Structures are given as C-alpha cells and as structure tokens.
Amino acid sequence: MPRHLTLADIGRGASRHRAPRSRWLLPLTGLLLVLALTAGAAVAPGARSLLTGARRPADAACPLGVTPLVVVASADKSALMKRFAADFSATGQDESGRCVHVTIVPRSSGVALTALAAGWTEEPRPDVWSPSGSVWLPLLEARLATAHRPGLVETSGVPSMATSPLVVAMPRPMAVALGWPTAQIGWADLLQLATGRAGWAAFGHPEWGPFLLGKTNPNFSHAGLEGTIATYYAALGRTGGLTPADVASAQSRRFVAGVEQSVVRYGDTTTTFLSDWLRADTAGRAMSYLSAVVTEENVVASYNDGNPTADPAQLGRNPKPHVPLVSIYPREGTFTADHPYAVLAEPWVTPAKRTAAAAFLAYLRSPAVQRSFQANNFRNADGAAGAQATPAVGVLPNQPTHLLEVPPAATTTAVLDGWSQLRKTADMISLIDVSGSMAEPVPGSSTTRLAAAKQAAVESLDLFTDHDEVGLWSFSGGVRGVQDWTERVPIGPMDAVVGGRPRRAAMQAALAGLTASGNTGLYNSLAAAHRAVTARYRADRINAIVLLTDGRNDAVGGLTLDQLLAELQRDQAAHPVPVITIAYGPDADQATLARIARATKGAAYVAPGPADIPKVYAAALSNI
Numbered sequence: 001m002p003r004h005l006t007l008a009d010i011g012r013g014a015s016r017h018r019a020p021r022s023r024w025l026l027p028l029t030g031l032l033l034v035l036a037l038t039a040g041a042a043v044a045p046g047a048r049s050l051l052t053g054a055r056r057p058a059d060a061a062c063p064l065g066v067t068p069l070v071v072v073a074s075a076d077k078s079a080l081m082k083r084f085a086a087d088f089s090a091t092g093q094d095e096s097g098r099c100v101h102v103t104i105v106p107r108s109s110g111v112a113l114t115a116l117a118a119g120w121t122e123e124p125r126p127d128v129w130s131p132s133g134s135v136w137l138p139l140l141e142a143r144l145a146t147a148h149r150p151g152l153v154e155t156s157g158v159p160s161m162a163t164s165p166l167v168v169a170m171p172r173p174m175a176v177a178l179g180w181p182t183a184q185i186g187w188a189d190l191l192q193l194a195t196g197r198a199g200w201a202a203f204g205h206p207e208w209g210p211f212l213l214g215k216t217n218p219n220f221s222h223a224g225l226e227g228t229i230a231t232y233y234a235a236l237g238r239t240g241g242l243t244p245a246d247v248a249s250a251q252s253r254r255f256v257a258g259v260e261q262s263v264v265r266y267g268d269t270t271t272t273f274l275s276d277w278l279r280a281d282t283a284g285r286a287m288s289y290l291s292a293v294v295t296e297e298n299v300v301a302s303y304n305d306g307n308p309t310a311d312p313a314q315l316g317r318n319p320k321p322h323v324p325l326v327s328i329y330p331r332e333g334t335f336t337a338d339h340p341y342a343v344l345a346e347p348w349v350t351p352a353k354r355t356a357a358a359a360f361l362a363y364l365r366s367p368a369v370q371r372s373f374q375a376n377n378f379r380n381a382d383g384a385a386g387a388q389a390t391p392a393v394g395v396l397p398n399q400p401t402h403l404l405e406v407p408p409a410a411t412t413t414a415v416l417d418g419w420s421q422l423r424k425t426a427d428m429i430s431l432i433d434v435s436g437s438m439a440e441p442v443p444g445s446s447t448t449r450l451a452a453a454k455q456a457a458v459e460s461l462d463l464f465t466d467h468d469e470v471g472l473w474s475f476s477g478g479v480r481g482v483q484d485w486t487e488r489v490p491i492g493p494m495d496a497v498v499g500g501r502p503r504r505a506a507m508q509a510a511l512a513g514l515t516a517s518g519n520t521g522l523y524n525s526l527a528a529a530h531r532a533v534t535a536r537y538r539a540d541r542i543n544a545i546v547l548l549t550d551g552r553n554d555a556v557g558g559l560t561l562d563q564l565l566a567e568l569q570r571d572q573a574a575h576p577v578p579v580i581t582i583a584y585g586p587d588a589d590q591a592t593l594a595r596i597a598r599a600t601k602g603a604a605y606v607a608p609g610p611a612d613i614p615k616v617y618a619a620a621l622s623n624i
Contacts, residue, residue, distance in 0.1 A: 062099035067356040069102045072126040074222065075269060076296065077162070077339060078106035079311035080376055081130075084369060085360075094359040098352070102360055108269060109136050110220040111615070116152065117143040127349045128357050132222030132296070132337045134158060135229070135406050142409035151345050155409075158340040161364045162378040164296040165400050166226050166335045167327035169274075169303070171287055172394070175326045177203040181391050184331035187234035187259065190292065194262030200291075207287075209573075213262040214293040217622035218419055220268045226335040227294035229415050231256045233404050234332040240405030244414040257422040265542060265578055265601065266423070268622040270295040272603050274308035278321055279598055286323035288573070289601065296337050300327045301377035301393045312376060326394035333402035336383065426468040426624040427541040429491060429529045432457065432514065433549035435476040437587065439516035442610050449550055449585060452610030454511045456617040457548075461504050463621050466495035469541070472507050473529055478519025480557040485525035488514075491536065522553040523564040526596070530568055530577055537575045544602070544624045548582040548617075552589035561592060565599050578602035580620045585609065 073081045085102035092100045103124060107115070109131035117140060120126065131137070138155040168190065170180075177200070178185050178193075193202070193211045200208035216224035232247055233239060235255030246252055267273055273293045280289035302310040303325050306318035341364070343349060343357045363369060365381060373379075374386030377393075385397040407415075438450035464470055471491030477484030488510040492498060498506045529545050537543050559567070568579065579602040581593035590606055597604035603623050607616040 062093075064096065064098045066099040066101050067094065067352050068124075069100055069128070069353060069356045069360060070105060070124045070126045071102060071128040071130060071360070072105045072107050072112050073130045074109050074112075074132040074339070075106045075271070076132055076222075076299065076310060076337075077130075077378070078104055079309070079313065080373075083312060084364060084372075088360055088363045092359060092363060094355045096355060098356070100356040100359055108220050109133070109222045110218075110225070112136075113140050113143075116140055117147070125348075127344060127353045128360075129153065129342045129344060130161065130339055131342075132339060133226060133335065133406075134338055134340045135226060135335075135412060136222070137340065137342055138409040139412050142413065152348065153342045153344060158342050159361060159365070160338040160381045161341050161361075162339045162370075162373040162381055163383050164298040164337045164339075164378050165327075165329060166223060166230065166337065167295065167297050167300060167329055168292050169295050169300045169325045169394075170292045170328055171323050172326050173287070173323065174200070174205075174208065174291055175328060177205060178328075180326055180328060181396055185328050186331040187231055187255075188332070190262070191255065191258050195258055208291070209288065210291075211262055212264045212289075212291045213259070214265055214267065214273045214290045215260075215263045216267045216270055216273075216294070218416060220619070220622050221270065222337060223270050223295050224266075225412070225416075226337070228256070228419055229407060229412065230330060230332070230334055230404060231259050232415060234330065237332070239333045239402055242405070242407040242411050244411055247411060247414040247418050253418070253422060256418070260419075260423050261540065263424050263542070264290070264576065265544075266623055267603065268619040270299055271309045272623075274299060274303050276598060276601065276603070277325075278303065278306070278308050278318065281321040281323055282319075284322075286321065292328075297327050297379075297395055298377040300325050301389065301395055304393050305377075310377070324394055326391070327396060327399075329396065329399040329401075331402070333404040334400045335404050335406070336400075339378075420465050421467075423465075424540070424542050425465065426470065426544060427491065427533065427536065427538055428469070428544040428546060428624055429471045429473050429533055430457065431473045431475060431485075431525060431529050431545055431547045432511075433476070433520060433522070433551065433584075434474045434514050434516050434518075435478070435520040435549075435551055436517050437520075437551050445610075447610060448516070449610065450514060450516045452613050453548060453584065454514060456613040457511050458508050459614060460617050460621055461494075461507060463618060464494050464504075467493060469493050470503070470507070471532075472510050473525070474514055475521055475525035476516070476518035477521035477525070478555040484521025484555060484558070485528050491532070519554045519556075520549065520551040521555040521558065522547075522549055522551075523561065524555055524558040526579065527559055527564055527567050530579070533577050534571060534575050537577070542624045543575070543577045544580060545577065546580045546582070546620055546624070547593070547596075548584055549593070550584040550588050552587070552592065561595075565595065568596070568600050572600065576601060578623070580623050581605065582607055582613075582616055582620055584613065 082104045085104045089101045113136050137153050141155050144150050199210035218225035218228045232252050235252040277289050306320045307315050341361050370380040379385045389395040389397045439448050469491050472489040473485050473487050475485040489507050494503050533543050579596050579600045581597045581604045583590040583593045583606045594604040605616045605620050607613045
C-alpha cells in the first residue's frame, strides 16, 4: 500500500463528527511557518475579507527551488480556495525551505471522481483532491479496485479543511409556515407536503401552489448524493448501518421515490438553482420559482448576502434577496460536508509534493484561515460556526443535532444505481442545430463543429434510463415559408423499438446522418419543440428541451424573440417545460440563450469548443 500522510507527518484534522483529541504535531520549521503566515492576519468577527499576506519580493530567490502543487477542489469552495492558494503561494514554504506554488482546479465532486477513476488524462494532474465530503473517497477507491488500481487515496481519517451541514433551503415564509425555526422539520413532512393534493393550501397559503423541490444529480453533486442517501436513512428511521439490502427494500424505495416525484428539475450544481432563484426574486417571483433546494448551509448564507455562487469576489455586487432562504436541518438526521484534504498516493505524487501538500494543509488549518472560512459562511474544521451564523442569515448554529453515518462504498453504489430507477423520469426533445456554420472545421483540426456535437450526443445516450422518453430533432432552415425543423426520431421510451430498431440505436443512426446547411431558424424550431412537449405533458415527468446551437436566430419571417418568450411562458405555471441551452463556440448568442433558459426555469451552459462539448452535454442533461 503506498504511503500516505500520517499523524506524525502533519497531524490529523478533525474527524467527521467530533473535534480531534490530539494537538498538531508539526516539525519546528512547520510551526514557525504557520506562525509567520498568521501573524497579524486575524480576521475580525463578521468580516468577509480574506487573508492578504505579504507578497514574495520580486528579487527574492527560492534557492531550494519551487514545488508546484495542484489541488482539485469542489466547485462550492474553489473560488475561496483560489484566494487562499494565491496568498500562500506568495509567501509559503515547506518544512525544507522550498517555495510552494499552489494551483486550484475547480471540479464538482462527481466529475473529479470520474476523471480520477479514469486516470485523469488532462493537465494539470492533481496532487490533492478535496471533494465536498468524505463519502466520495471510498467510492473512488471501490471503482479503482474494480479496475485493479487501488490505493490512490485513504478512505478514513483524512483531515478536514472546513465543514458545512447538508440542509434543505427554503424561502423563509414557507419555512415559518412549517414551524421554523423552533419546529423539527423532517423528510417525512416534506414528503407529506409534496404528495398531498392540497399543497401549500394545507398550511393556509394556496397562492404558493404545490410543493416544488429542486435537487442536484447525485452522480455529479455532493448535495445530490448525500441528500439521496439521507432520504434512505429517513425511510428506515435510522442514522447508521445502511446496507445495499436496505437500499433495495420496498419500504425505502417507496419513500425515496415519493421524494423524487416532487422534484421539478434536477441540476448539476446547487449554485445554478440559487443564481436563477435570485433572478426570480429580483423579478418578484421568489415564492413561485421553487419551494426548496437540497444544498449546504454555507450556500444559504451566501445567497442571503446576494452572492449565490459563494464567490468572495462577487460579494456586494448584487442586492440581498427580498425573500431570504433559511436552512432546514432534517430531524431524521443529516450529513456534514467535511471538505477532506486527500493527498494522492505515491508514485502519483512525489515525496516533494507530499511535503508541499503538508505545508499548504498546515496553512489551511491555521487559526486565521479557519476564521476566514467561518467569515465566508463555512464552519471550521471542528464544526464551529462563525459569529455571523445566526437565524438572521438563515442559519441555526446549534443544529444539526443528529448526524448520519457515511455508508460504505457498496451502499453508496447501490444508492446511485437505485436512483437511476427511482428518479423522476424525463419526457424531452433533444434539439440540435445543423445550420451551415456547424460544418466549419475546428481550428487546428479536420473535425467539424457538427461532428464533435454528434459524438457528444451519442455518448450522452447512456445517461438516459430505459424509462425516459426522448426524441431527436434538428433545425436549420431560416427561409420564409419553409419549416425550420425536422423530427429525426419521435419521442418515446428509450427501451422501445422505433423503425425496427431500439430507440437508442435509432437515435445513434439519426445523429450519424446529420449534415449541416442553411441558416439558423432557432426561434421557430424551439417554439415547435415546446408545443410538441407541452402537447404530451405529464405531471409525473420532467418535461424538457435540450437545445444546442452555435449561432443566433437569422430566420426570415417567423417569431421574434419577444414572441418566442411570450409563447414559452404562456402556460409555464401549469405545464412547466424548462429549456436547457448549450451555447456552442464563439459565435453562439449566449445572452439570448440565457434569457430563454431563465424564462423557462431552465439552465444555460457554454461550450467554448469541441473539447468542452462532452462535459457540458453531460452537465446539461443532469438537469432532467
């Protein structure tokens, strides 16, 4: 087994659920480093500024050299981590006196896991992985063990940088109607609210309509994964010992399926939901956008600062919401995102890099940086909230009172496999631009834009379950009096036969046959696809459209943008059909596509080039 950081190297961080009993055991030089870095850098209570240590003088050499260190950090803390990395890189050294330069690579926990399991083929390659929570570490090791490549990370006792409880974020008036902050609200209460015919009318507010839950895809998102596991625990009335047999039981499947049926849209990150929620709040529609989102506590407090992305650089740039969110800590128990600092194993990471990693961890665990985590709405590594964490910002610092046990990898895998069967199924059209510009070659390659998009669309077929109902349309046109869109494969179950072949095979063949020509009849085509999905609308499904285009509408005649938006929104309250847009390449009309997505409670993605298409396509499809 490759050697990992031990207590003798740098000392252990906090365990997952309680403060450490031991003190830091740092070499004297490491201790002096921490003292030097933290001297005079204390953050005043409630302050939101980050540390700004003295910059390394331009003429100051690093006689022993510089060790580059790459940390892959979950997106929910990556902006903050970049600030810490820049500050440390300006002054930091490891215990041997070598300078250290830290680079932060943002990746959602699930995306990073997939890349690490595949050997991480892109550059830069990580030396440290910090997902949102420790639940991802044994899951990675299990996948590597299947591939006969175990031993990349430790799976227990990994030090923590900061913490944040998993919560259900809800508009304050809705939460107060349920008894917040004194009542103990649980998953069972939310399930009853979601499945009851009266909806919010049962609590005296018929104007709020039905209970609408937003949830992230557990294959990508930490909140999505631990939120799903938490519902299994809630179904069984336990806080630990969850097994694959429990996940497969009829009792737990019924409960979890009930929760999933209240989901109106999935997503790849909670910040996408919260950014859209803040825009809805600005337009006076905060109470109709969603009823709740499963996320982390720190994100709720950041949202209430007008900073839904939790990026320190964005603090103060937006007004605070008219309707703030509050944190509900499910009474059945919840998890804590413990933000582990997992140094990868030798020979992946050299001894020099391991020494550099230890120095950066000591910096992150120093008192001043821990206070800065708290000032930016995280709890520290021991689970203590900052002074500003009060009900006024939607946080209850004395909660949660019941923590759930992180299950073994076999159970987590069973949860992910089961979720694909229990999640709310989709009824959607994939709408792909085949206008003439899609025939343009990618700079420096013989591959065309369309060829790259087709390949990504083919690979995405594996993301659908057999019960999802999917159709494929293409569009170009733009000529007056000529239909701009073509139905390539009609909407239907993925496990059904169409044209004498399974729908997946039919869609793959249709994608292979697409050719590019003509103008871009975007508005007319999207309106037609919206009518088609609405005509077969089913309340028990996520009805959606995924639109990919590399241009802007240039149709002669037909709908204007205002007419399109009016049509998309006309029946949105009763029959919501989110449009997930992908702006592909430098010529795509990103601003208009974002307006379309926002108008339909969808999501807007940008793929600058063909290399980005597979990741962006997968992220876009995680919304349905």
